Amino acid sequence: MHGLTTAAALVATAGYVLAAPSALVPRKTFQVSQIAKGKVFINGPTQVVKTHQKYAKLGATVPSDAAAAAAAVQSGSVAANPEQYDESYLCPVSVGGQTLNLDFDTGSADLWVFSTVTPSSESTGHARYNPATSGTLKSGYKWDISYGDGSGASGTVYADKVVVGGVTATSQAVEAATSVSAQFTQDTDNDGLLGLAFSSINTVTPQQQTTFFDTVKPTLAKPLFAVDLKKGTAGSYQFGYIDSSKYTGSITYTSVSTANGFWQFTAGGYSVGTSTTTSGSISGASIADTGTTLLYLPDAVVKAYYAKVSGAKYDSTQGGYTFPSSSTLPNFNVNIGGTVFTVPGSYIKFAPVSSTTYFGGIQSSAGIGFNIFGDIFLKAVYAIFDESQSTPRLGFAKQ
Numbered sequence: 001m002h003g004l005t006t007a008a009a010l011v012a013t014a015g016y017v018l019a020a021p022s023a024l025v026p027r028k029t030f031q032v033s034q035i036a037k038g039k040v041f042i043n044g045p046t047q048v049v050k051t052h053q054k055y056a057k058l059g060a061t062v063p064s065d066a067a068a069a070a071a072a073v074q075s076g077s078v079a080a081n082p083e084q085y086d087e088s089y090l091c092p093v094s095v096g097g098q099t100l101n102l103d104f105d106t107g108s109a110d111l112w113v114f115s116t117v118t119p120s121s122e123s124t125g126h127a128r129y130n131p132a133t134s135g136t137l138k139s140g141y142k143w144d145i146s147y148g149d150g151s152g153a154s155g156t157v158y159a160d161k162v163v164v165g166g167v168t169a170t171s172q173a174v175e176a177a178t179s180v181s182a183q184f185t186q187d188t189d190n191d192g193l194l195g196l197a198f199s200s201i202n203t204v205t206p207q208q209q210t211t212f213f214d215t216v217k218p219t220l221a222k223p224l225f226a227v228d229l230k231k232g233t234a235g236s237y238q239f240g241y242i243d244s245s246k247y248t249g250s251i252t253y254t255s256v257s258t259a260n261g262f263w264q265f266t267a268g269g270y271s272v273g274t275s276t277t278t279s280g281s282i283s284g285a286s287i288a289d290t291g292t293t294l295l296y297l298p299d300a301v302v303k304a305y306y307a308k309v310s311g312a313k314y315d316s317t318q319g320g321y322t323f324p325s326s327s328t329l330p331n332f333n334v335n336i337g338g339t340v341f342t343v344p345g346s347y348i349k350f351a352p353v354s355s356t357t358y359f360g361g362i363q364s365s366a367g368i369g370f371n372i373f374g375d376i377f378l379k380a381v382y383a384i385f386d387e388s389q390s391t392p393r394l395g396f397a398k399q
């Protein structure tokens with residue numbers, strides 16, 4: 001009986017069921033019928049693991065190859081919690097068994113963390129990774145990164161287990177900070193960054209390391225991640241799958257150039273206000289960047305936008321366009337891949353800089369070298385960072 005049950009269970013989980021062999025018919029008879037038509041697609045290795053686990057009490061052990069193969073369909077989702085004014089979004093990540101809140105950044109490719117090797121004068125108020133627990137030093141490896149806003153950090157490198165929403169990288173390069181700039185010290189919500197740009201811009205020497213996404217990519221159900229940032233409330237990142245409940249309509253895909261290590265695409269026409277008939281075009285390269293707060297566009301586009309906001313001006317002391325707190329802002333519409341996406345004016349009324357004045361969520365990309373579709377844009381869409389095709393692509397859908 002027991003033997004048959006195991007065999008039947010194994011066979012049954014192979015996606016079809018066969019009539020029990022008569023010689024092994026157990027005391028009580030039971031009808032086992034073919035699955036009519038269609039195919040039930042299951043994952044063999046996962047089923048083998050489950051069956052062995054089911055009989056573990058009888059001494060069954062999971063074959064190591066099955067366990068490894070079963071890991072070939074990881075997927076998971078993690079919360080993205082906004083700071084005040086949605087300055088950035090922090091996601092809980094297990095690093096060597098310790099939970100740190102990291103800024104997932106599709107504009108860089110280093111996973112670095114505040115750590116026990118960060119001077120306490122620079123890391124007070126931050127969760128810190130302790131490599132002594134389970135980290136393996138990568139002797140002689142170093143990293144040093146600078147960000148567009150002039151902030152930066154540097155340090156040493158360990159290999160350790162990193163888990164994001166249940167998706168596990170058993171040996172991920174974890175870059176421990178031995179020095180961080182004041183902006184990071186002061187942002188006590190932020191315990192480090194998890195880069196999701198292409199690994200070609202990872203800063204580790206003498207041997208460049210892979211991002212978390214690149215590390216787990218071969219084990220994901222689908223080689224992609226998706227981003228659902230929201231205004232003023234928690235959103236989420238999905239790894240290995242697209243959550244169809246997070247968007248309406250269809251996903252519009254557009255091609256990506258990886259030449260600069262970013263998720264770089266070409267944006268099309270735009271319009272300001274309620275008309276979604278777009279015209280002109282957003283010149284230059286654009287990147288989809290979860291690590292940048294605002295939406296940086298060509299001067300001509302920015303001027304056309306704030307021409308529709310009475311009292312708006314470029315304020316050099318604030319370093320950008322500001323407008324009266326009483327303003328109602330127009331929508332910003334942009335055509336990407338043939339679909340027009342709308343950023344509500346309320347998203348562009350970004351944050352107060354005084355009792356009478358707000359700072360705009362749309363600012364000029366002049367001097368950067370490319371346009372940046374940062375959080376102001378991303379919180380208006382569901383964005384798919386997709387490597388399931390022959391070349392990477394970005395998908396956008398309305399929320």
Ligand SMILES: C[C@@H](SC(=N)N)c1ccc(Cl)cc1
Nearest residue numbers: 107108147148289291292368
């Ligand atoms: C790519 C982003 S930085 C990042 N997301 N890690 C960026 C570059 C240059 C400027 Cl000026 C401002 C922002």
Ligand SMILES: C[C@@H](SC(=N)N)c1ccc(Cl)cc1
Nearest residue numbers: 088105147151183184187291
């Ligand atoms: C200035 C620091 S901290 C912060 N601005 N909250 C920072 C955070 C994220 C990136 Cl991608 C670059 C720089």
